[in-house]
Amino acid sequence: MSSDAAEKRVLDAVRQRRELVNEALDDDVPMKSPERLYEATRYLLKAGGKRLRPTVALLTAEALADVEPLSENYRSFPALDGTEIDVMSAATSIEVIQSFTLIHDDIMDDDDLRRGVPAVHKEYDTETAILAGDTLYAKAFELLSESGADPANGLEAVRRLATTCIQICEGQALDVEFERRTRVLPEEYLEMVELKTAVLYGAATATAAVLMDADGETVDALYRYGIDSGRAFQIQDDVLDLTVPSEKLGKQRGSDLVENKETLITLHARQQGVDVDSLVGTDDVDSVSEAEIDAAVEELRVAGSIEYAEAKAEELTENAKDHLSVLPDNEARDLLCDLADYLITRGY
Amino acid sequence: MSSDAAEKRVLDAVRQRRELVNEALDDDVPMKSPERLYEATRYLLKAGGKRLRPTVALLTAEALADVEPLSENYRSFPALDGTEIDVMSAATSIEVIQSFTLIHDDIMDDDDLRRGVPAVHKEYDTETAILAGDTLYAKAFELLSESGADPANGLEAVRRLATTCIQICEGQALDVEFERRTRVLPEEYLEMVELKTAVLYGAATATAAVLMDADGETVDALYRYGIDSGRAFQIQDDVLDLTVPSEKLGKQRGSDLVENKETLITLHARQQGVDVDSLVGTDDVDSVSEAEIDAAVEELRVAGSIEYAEAKAEELTENAKDHLSVLPDNEARDLLCDLADYLITRGY
Numbered sequence: 001m002s003s004d005a006a007e008k009r010v011l012d013a014v015r016q017r018r019e020l021v022n023e024a025l026d027d028d029v030p031m032k033s034p035e036r037l038y039e040a041t042r043y044l045l046k047a048g049g050k051r052l053r054p055t056v057a058l059l060t061a062e063a064l065a066d067v068e069p070l071s072e073n074y075r076s077f078p079a080l081d082g083t084e085i086d087v088m089s090a091a092t093s094i095e096v097i098q099s100f101t102l103i104h105d106d107i108m109d110d111d112d113l114r115r116g117v118p119a120v121h122k123e124y125d126t127e128t129a130i131l132a133g134d135t136l137y138a139k140a141f142e143l144l145s146e147s148g149a150d151p152a153n154g155l156e157a158v159r160r161l162a163t164t165c166i167q168i169c170e171g172q173a174l175d176v177e178f179e180r181r182t183r184v185l186p187e188e189y190l191e192m193v194e195l196k197t198a199v200l201y202g203a204a205t206a207t208a209a210v211l212m213d214a215d216g217e218t219v220d221a222l223y224r225y226g227i228d229s230g231r232a233f234q235i236q237d238d239v240l241d242l243t244v245p246s247e248k249l250g251k252q253r254g255s256d257l258v259e260n261k262e263t264l265i266t267l268h269a270r271q272q273g274v275d276v277d278s279l280v281g282t283d284d285v286d287s288v289s290e291a292e293i294d295a296a297v298e299e300l301r302v303a304g305s306i307e308y309a310e311a312k313a314e315e316l317t318e319n320a321k322d323h324l325s326v327l328p329d330n331e332a333r334d335l336l337c338d339l340a341d342y343l344i345t346r347g348y
Numbered sequence: 349m350s351s352d353a354a355e356k357r358v359l360d361a362v363r364q365r366r367e368l369v370n371e372a373l374d375d376d377v378p379m380k381s382p383e384r385l386y387e388a389t390r391y392l393l394k395a396g397g398k399r400l401r402p403t404v405a406l407l408t409a410e411a412l413a414d415v416e417p418l419s420e421n422y423r424s425f426p427a428l429d430g431t432e433i434d435v436m437s438a439a440t441s442i443e444v445i446q447s448f449t450l451i452h453d454d455i456m457d458d459d460d461l462r463r464g465v466p467a468v469h470k471e472y473d474t475e476t477a478i479l480a481g482d483t484l485y486a487k488a489f490e491l492l493s494e495s496g497a498d499p500a501n502g503l504e505a506v507r508r509l510a511t512t513c514i515q516i517c518e519g520q521a522l523d524v525e526f527e528r529r530t531r532v533l534p535e536e537y538l539e540m541v542e543l544k545t546a547v548l549y550g551a552a553t554a555t556a557a558v559l560m561d562a563d564g565e566t567v568d569a570l571y572r573y574g575i576d577s578g579r580a581f582q583i584q585d586d587v588l589d590l591t592v593p594s595e596k597l598g599k600q601r602g603s604d605l606v607e608n609k610e611t612l613i614t615l616h617a618r619q620q621g622v623d624v625d626s627l628v629g630t631d632d633v634d635s636v637s638e639a640e641i642d643a644a645v646e647e648l649r650v651a652g653s654i655e656y657a658e659a660k661a662e663e664l665t666e667n668a669k670d671h672l673s674v675l676p677d678n679e680a681r682d683l684l685c686d687l688a689d690y691l692i693t694r695g696y
């Protein structure tokens with residue numbers, strides 16, 4: 001990102017759409033009976049979140065329609081084939097899928113907290129959390145199937161979302177497998193990140209573009225934008241885990257290192273001969289000292305590993321932005337460009 | 349069912365389609381990487397099952413097309429609008445959803461066995477079982493979105509499947525809630541059964557009919573056939589739990605009673621003043637005696653509760669068969685009629 005002004009513009013765009021997305025989620029996943037199930041289903045959705053993926057979906061539609069941002073109603077949005085579509089349904093379905101994956105991931109990892117509140121299986125119970133995730137899962141497909149787009153486009157969007165969900169499961173399975181393996185290659189790690197995280201950014205742009213009736217080449221390019229910026233986003237997450245103070249992160253800085261979670265940074269360091277397993281002397285995040293983390297980060301920095309990850313994230317972000325050339329030159333496209341930068345310059 | 353000949357005809361029809369469905373499932377949910385995930389995903393599918401729901405879907409298509417049963421290829425099947433569709437994808441997607449719900453239900457209930465083999469979370473682990481279920485979930489939508497039917501029909505089928513899955517989650521949530529409640533009304537129980545079990549039979553007929561381009565009235569009637577025979581199926585399951593010897597059931601006879609699981613039978617008995625909670629003196633299926641179960645069943649029989657459930661199942665089955673009048677008079681329709689009878693006359 002070239003300036004603070006650009007960052008402010010992006011944050012404004014995200015904030016404005018976040019409010020609209022939150023209202024839409026409240027409508028699209030309403031409270032109903034059985035109450036305990038729907039309370040649990042809505043619990044994480046209401047706990048906040050930046051809504052980056054829905055924002056990307058909405059900006060994609062605005063860039064394709066070549067309209068002034070926020071000038072059109074997302075619920076009756078002008079598609080390229082002259083139909084009026086509920087493009088917000090693409091945005092909310094992506095966020096609903098994201099929410100389902102977080103609920104089930106937290107059960108699998110037995111994480112206590114999510115977005116500063118107890119994880120759903122802690123606030124309720126595991127049975128309810130499994131069911132809440134399953135309910136959201138189907139809800140996303142129901143929402144996307146009711147967008148009002150040309151049926152061929154609606155069906156293609158659904159097909160893409162289904163394939164995306166399968167990939168996310170494969171990515172989560174690889175993540176679990178890697179934790180049990182002694183050696184993972186950086187390419188394998190990047191593939192896992194693509195499956196676990198980036199494909200949902202890809203689905204955010206691609207489903208919106210498909211519903212908008214964009215041609216195949218445009219859909220593919222926008223999908224690549226989502227994938228590349230999603231991969232950059234995850235790599236930046238790994239960098240932030242080491243470089244942002246604990247208070248700001250909302251969790252112990254360096255927790256990935258403490259918990260022996262492999263990242264692109266540690267995989268690079270291993271290749272440089274760093275004894276990654278001995279960097280931190282404990283695997284309990286509650287007992288590690290800031291000084292120990294400082295020393296570990298310094299060693300990773302000297303090995304060039306943090307710089308390597310940052311360079312990789314920047315490279316992916318440049319690729320992502322190049323793909324935006326299929327879009328008309330307009331403000332929404334500029335915001336997608338700035339958003340890609342923001343994903344790797346954000347402080348947390 | 350009027351005769352043994354009719355039962356034999358139904359069982360032959362189910363067996364013939366089961367083989368085709370099993371082959372199709374092997375193709376539609378292939379082994380791939382990550383291997384452990386896909387092994388777990390295929391584990392329960394390969395453990396057997398009658399394939400009643402896919403059989404219902406395939407017979408629905410054959411009755412609508414008015415073709416001789418098994419004379420057409422299910423993968424390129426003649427729809428009413430002249431298109432060739434993969435109606436097998438409707439059948440497999442329903443079975444895949446059924447499989448996903450069983451995997452997640454077994455985690456929630458912590459059941460050890462399913463179809464005579466260890467439950468997926470026992471054979472693998474809970475994390476893998478959650479993920480295997482989630483993978484199947486998306487797979488079903490991917491399959492159904494690739495049927496080759498007219499896109500408007502494909503999208504409507506997907507929408508119906510999504511709504512069905514939401515209802516199944518609601519039914520499971522009610523089931524859990526009822527276990528914690530002191531008083532459940534028979535109507536509430538029947539609603540739970542409709543959501544938890546019957547809607548997937550409804551989806552089997554309705555998605556096949558929608559893909560076939562049947563008109564709305566026909567789809568609705570076939571959906572009602574599925575719902576009513578599905579409800580009858582579940583009530584019969586509750587009867588069988590009390591009346592079929594343990595060896596044949598594959599689990600302890602009367603286990604619902606021992607585990608204090610409310611059914612239409614116990615709810616009726618309560619209304620007749622039977623002290624249902626004292627019918628069996630233990631809540632451990634391993635320590636209950638056959639004599640104790642015999643005495644409990646006899647008391648339920650004297651109260652008219654077993655007869656009441658059987659009459660309810662028969663009434664629903666007659667309703668189900670009445671709905672088949674929207675179909676052409678042909679052999680596939682006769683088989684659907686006989687199948688509805690079979691669901692409540694089957695011995696286990």
